Amino acid sequence: MNKRQFIKTIAATGLAVPAFGEGFEKALAKVQIQTPEETAENEEFWAEVRRGYKIKPDYVNLENGYYCFTPQETLQNYIRHVQDINFQGSYYMRTRQFDDKAEIRKKLAALAGCSHEELIVTRNTTESLDTVIAGIDWKAGDEAVMAEQDYGAMLDMFKLQARRYGIINKIVSVPNHPASDEEVVSIYEKAITPKTRLLMVCHMINITGHILPIRKICDMAHSKGVEVMVDGAHAFAHINYKISDLGCDYYGSSLHKWLSVPLGTGILYVKKDKIAKLWQMFGDMGYKDDDIRKLNHTGTNPVHTDLTIADAINFYEKIGRERKEARLRYLQEYWTKQVRNLPNIVLNTPADSHRACGIANVGIATMKPTDLAKTLLEQYKVWTVAIDSPTVKGCRITPNIYTTTAELDTFVLALKTLAT
Numbered sequence: 220m221n222k223r224q225f226i227k228t229i230a231a232t233g234l235a236v237p238a239f240g241e242g243f244e245k246a247l248a249k250v251q252i253q254t255p256e257e258t259a260e261n262e263e264f265w266a267e268v269r270r271g272y273k274i275k276p277d278y279v280n281l282e283n284g285y286y287c288f289t290p291q292e293t294l295q296n297y298i299r300h301v302q303d304i305n306f307q308g309s310y311y312m313r314t315r316q317f318d319d320k321a322e323i324r325k326k327l328a329a330l331a332g333c334s335h336e337e338l339i340v341t342r343n344t345t346e347s348l349d350t351v352i353a354g355i356d357w358k359a360g361d362e363a364v365m366a367e368q369d370y371g372a373m374l375d376m377f378k379l380q381a382r383r384y385g386i387i388n389k390i391v392s393v394p395n396h397p398a399s400d401e402e403v404v405s406i407y408e409k410a411i412t413p414k415t416r417l418l419m420v421c422h423m424i425n426i427t428g429h430i431l432p433i434r435k436i437c438d439m440a441h442s443k444g445v446e447v448m449v450d451g452a453h454a455f456a457h458i459n460y461k462i463s464d465l466g467c468d469y470y471g472s473s474l475h476k477w478l479s480v481p482l483g484t485g486i487l488y489v490k491k492d493k494i495a496k497l498w499q500m501f502g503d504m505g506y507k508d509d510d511i512r513k514l515n516h517t518g519t520n521p522v523h524t525d526l527t528i529a530d531a532i533n534f535y536e537k538i539g540r541e542r543k544e545a546r547l548r549y550l551q552e553y554w555t556k557q558v559r560n561l562p563n564i565v566l567n568t569p570a571d572s573h574r575a576c577g578i579a580n581v582g583i584a585t586m587k588p589t590d591l592a593k594t595l596l597e598q599y600k601v602w603t604v605a606i607d608s609p610t611v612k613g614c615r616i617t618p619n620i621y622t623t624t625a626e627l628d629t630f631v632l633a634l635k636t637l638a639t
């Protein structure tokens with residue numbers, strides 16, 4: 220059977236597309252005896268992983284923070300689901316849709332470390348967190364705490380509640396280089412008053428990659444009777460944790476980011492005892508008040524994308540959660556260590572290993588971030604994104620597991636040249 224016939228057969232039978240290939244299986248067998256940190260430096264293994272991706276040759280892609288495009292294996296499975304749903308028509312929607320979705324929720328909940336009764340599949344972090352912000356029965360004078368480094372869409376959603384209900388938003392600022400967890404916790408703590416109802420905090424700040432001490436912030440807020448909503452857009456399937464260990468009340472993430480599901484999937488976690496009091500955005504009287512599915516009335520939606528979540532999880536588990544986190548941290552530190560203390564270079568991401576993983580932000584003191592991004596692309600063929608905010612001026616650098624150290628060498632050389 221040639222390759223084309225094989226793919227046709229797969230599509231017709233609905234069988235899952237097999238993993239990378241023999242090379243990957245052999246490489247995987249070899250790293251079983253290594254620690255994740257050892258494998259992080261094993262270029263042979265990651266070269267095999269890279270073969271599983273179709274990589275655009277035009278530039279070095281260091282902008283995986285927007286979303287992580289899917290490896291070929293997941294993409295082929297996605298195409299298979301699109302074909303299958305198109306073939307089945309409404310028969311699928313009326314017979315299997317809900318059972319499949321229930322299975323996906325269970326699989327995702329196992330990965331997220333929570334009960335499936337506390338988790339729904341959404342389209343993205345924005346939908347997840349806005350569902351919570353809009354679902355609270357705000358009263359005039361209620362207060363919410365958030366940071367200027369939070370994502371704009373959520374900050375806007377809080378502004379909308381301020382206009383609509385007269386709530387007061389207290390905005391703190393998180394330092395790029397805190398001396399301790401306690402420094403960060405106390406910044407949030409000082410903004411809390413007896414009127415505070417909700418605190419929003421990023422698990423990983425999107426413009427710098429800074430990982431915040433979520434458990435400590437949750438414990439502090441709860442001791443004052445304040446609920447915590449965590450923006451985990453960049454953390455899920457990037458670093459390892461269980462949502463239940465974080466101690467938060469609400470958690471949202473996008474699966475098209477680090478889990479590499481095709482565009483348009485996310486999760487919302489709501490702690491079991493917080494579900495009943497949350498109002499849904501779209502009326503759904505089919506579920507009890509304490510059933511999280513009441514928050515998930517999407518209407519007809521692209522179910523083939525949701526089906527691909529299972530394939531993306533399989534891919535992620537095959538790479539290995541610890542291996543992925545260790546590799547991403549290794550890649551970030553590989554380049555940041557080479558430039559952190561050079562004159563004219565400003566690292567906007569903390570140096571402590573536990574305060575960052577794959578994402579970091581770097582600026583050149585004498586260059587505007589947009590000029591830096593433009594020059595990197597036009598002169599060095601390195602694709603990044605410029606961040607020009609009051610506290611962060613630089614380019615966000617986001618490698619992925621297919622990134623090579625040779626690509627990072629190109630970037631480091633460009634930075635050093637531009638800084639002098």
Ligand SMILES: Cc1ncc(COP(=O)(O)O)c(C=O)c1O
Binds near residue numbers: 369421
């Ligand atoms: C911290 C953070 N929150 C929320 C979002 C929104 O994600 P989405 O557009 O997938 O809803 C992003 C997107 O980059 C983000 O970085």
